[in-house]
Amino acid sequence: MQDETLGPSTPPRAIPAAEARGAERGFDEARRGGRRPQRGAPRHDRPKKKDVSGWVILDKGVGMTSTHAVAVVKRVFNAKKAGHAGTLDPLASGILPIALGEATKTVPFVMDGRKAYRFTVQWGVETDTDDAEGRPVATSELRPTRAQVEAALPSFVGTIQQVPPRYSAIKIQGERAYDLARDGEVVELVAREVQIDHLSVIEHDGERTVIAAECGKGTYVRALARDLGRMLGCHGHIAALRRTRVGPFVEDAACAIPGLEEAGPEGVTAHLQSVETALDQIPEVPVSRDLALRLMRGQPVILRGRDAPVEGKAFATCGGTLVAVGDVERGELVPHRVFHLGGTAPQRD
Incomplete structure (x- = not known):
């Protein structure tokens, strides 16, 4: 039960020549509210999707x-x-x-972005999947008190090392860990650094504890329940999980x-x-139409004005329409992604 990630950053994309030639036409059409169909195109050949x-x-x-x-x-x-x-x-x-x-x-x-969860730990049983669908691999008659759970939580707050569940999407020599585990292979996963900002007990009835969590990408809540059960000496697994925030x-x-x-x-x-x-x-940078067209061709533009960002990521808009997102380097915005917001695309309030 992890937030999958696409990686730490998105590399710059080369803008194809055809897209560059059509940037100005695409920008004008986006401002008008959508692209026009090609003249002479048979009606049955027009795409049905919007x-x-x-x-x-x-x-x-x-x-x-x-x-x-x-x-x-x-x-x-x-x-x-x-x-x-x-x-x-x-x-x-x-x-x-x-x-x-x-x-x-x-x-x-x-x-x-940061994520927030509310999850229920069932005490007394650890499973091979670290949730209720798995097969029991360890049991205990012990049950923690609320005070014991609350005393253990600070050990998992901050930057910690976490071993992902055996049944996870992490790749091992090109194979998904869950595929190897389902085939009966012994999966040894290496601990990874994750960030957990907050943990608190919401409810506790002896058999189960409901916990609120705020964490960064790559954190497995199932692994957190497993490790918490091991620390308390009573074992545990996720019985219910709800994500309450994403960015x-x-x-x-x-x-x-x-x-x-x-x-x-x-x-x-x-x-x-x-x-x-x-x-x-990330900051918004309003730009003129001429600068917007340069960005949509994949060309960097110089940002002016005392409020313009000097370094870091930013996105450019023209007349309230999103144009591009990229990195500001030495006062220049280098576009990594350009946008053609035609058709149905709501504007911000």
């Missing part, structure tokens, strides 16, 4: 895979392209940010699949957040 761009903050239910959730949202919006920012296992519920269209280019920024996306803004399906084609766009929502942790 150019929908933005974020859907889905409250995924228990029993559904993340892949299935993306497919359902993509169908509801009739979108051409979709992806998600951070896998949730079928047994987990909660926030699953789904990117549509051009928003898929901002997925790494959401993946790098800027929280429960209050989330919607469930039944609500999306009931909203219909007209009402469903009310659940679409702007592409820039994913970029809340």
